[in-house]
Ligand SMILES: Nc1ncnc2c1ncn2[C@@H]1O[C@H](COP(=O)(O)OP(=O)(O)O)[C@@H](O)[C@H]1O
């Protein structure tokens with residue numbers, strides 16, 4: 001049986017889309033529209049049947065981007081009208097404490113997603129805009145919202161509570177929400193499968209290392225701790241985001257450096273992380289520069305991996321028993337150098353990396369620990385779109 005779902009990930013400056021056959025775990029078409037909102041115009045790429053089509057497109061807003069997507073399907077296929085789509089699945093980054101699971105979208109859900117925008121100003125407005133336009137353009141299909149935050153609502157209060165005045169926190173809904181939950185949920189299940197264990201009996205630490213990066217401690221299939229917080233800025237060092245810093249840095253910059261809120265926001269979200277430290281955002285460039293002797297790149301890589309080790313130690317303490325450390329997303333899946341530096345000399349935690357297995361290039365899910373390592377080390381490719389498609393089907397009862 002085939003059950004195609006159109007999956008939409010509407011970001012602040014991009015629209016990613018994919019038609020996924022959830023039954024066959026297969027992508028029928030993959031598209032990306034970049035530079036949405038740029039007056040100079042954007043760029044569309046659309047891949048179908050192994051062939052990649054690219055063209056410049058005028059995309060002043062998300063409505064135009066959705067139209068460009070519809071045009072691309074008409075021009076390059078597959079024909080959406082003959083696909084018998086069963087649903088449209090939308091990635092929504094911030095679901096707050098309200099959405100603990102994926103939901104069918106109605107006007108009230110859209111309004112709530114918009115209300116939550118102050119808790120994810122970089123993400124939710126774009127997610128909501130994408131949903132509004134998609135519902136107008138595809139009114140006959142059920143639309144489903146799949147939230148990055150939902151998987152983490154299982155975190156105990158000790159993990160999701162910040163130690164600030166409780167009334168202020170309550171009034172302003174300040175707590176750890178956590179993100180990348182779709183990936184952490186999918187990966188922790190896949191990891192259990194690879195280990196030959198039931199998810200309910202499996203404890204893993206998932207390291208989702210993409211451009212945005214987060215760690216998650218999963219006990220028996222539930223998130224019990226994660227590194228992103230109120231927003232996707234906290235935690236690990238990322239491509240352009242600082243991750244953890246002393247919150248007083250913000251006050252210091254505003255008091256003494258003449259920076260206002262927008263300046264600090266821009267600094268910490270867009271000009272920090274490995275980019276801010278070295279000038280390189282992409283891990284491939286950073287590793288190449290470090291290996292060529294660039295001292296700034298070397299330090300950036302060390303800071304990045306040091307932070308990973310801190311989280312591995314902390315999450316081992318949280319979980320007590322760890323069955324596996326799982327690397328995923330662009331960096332986690334593809335960078336043996338990061339995996340090696342992050343796991344060096346961690347025998348004390350029961351983690352022993354097999355150097356040769358670590359260096360082998362493969363796109364398959366695999367175990368790269370030594371045969372005797374008490375904690376397994378896994379590399380598992382993430383597939384947020386497939387998981388969104390599955391969730392959408394579960395919600396519409398397909
Ligand atoms: N072969 C590779 N080696 C090292 N890093 C890689 C490789 N391929 C991709 N990456 C890293 O993965 C990152 C993107 O990861 P991805 O999961 O696609 O991120 P996002 O979804 O957040 O945009 C890139 O910034 C790049 O640093």
Ligand SMILES: CC(=O)OP(=O)(O)O
Nearest residue numbers: 179180210211212232
């Ligand atoms: C929530 C988040 O950080 O998402 P991304 O990794 O797609 O930037």
Ligand SMILES: [Mg+2]
Nearest residue numbers: 210211212329
């Ligand atoms: Mg991502």
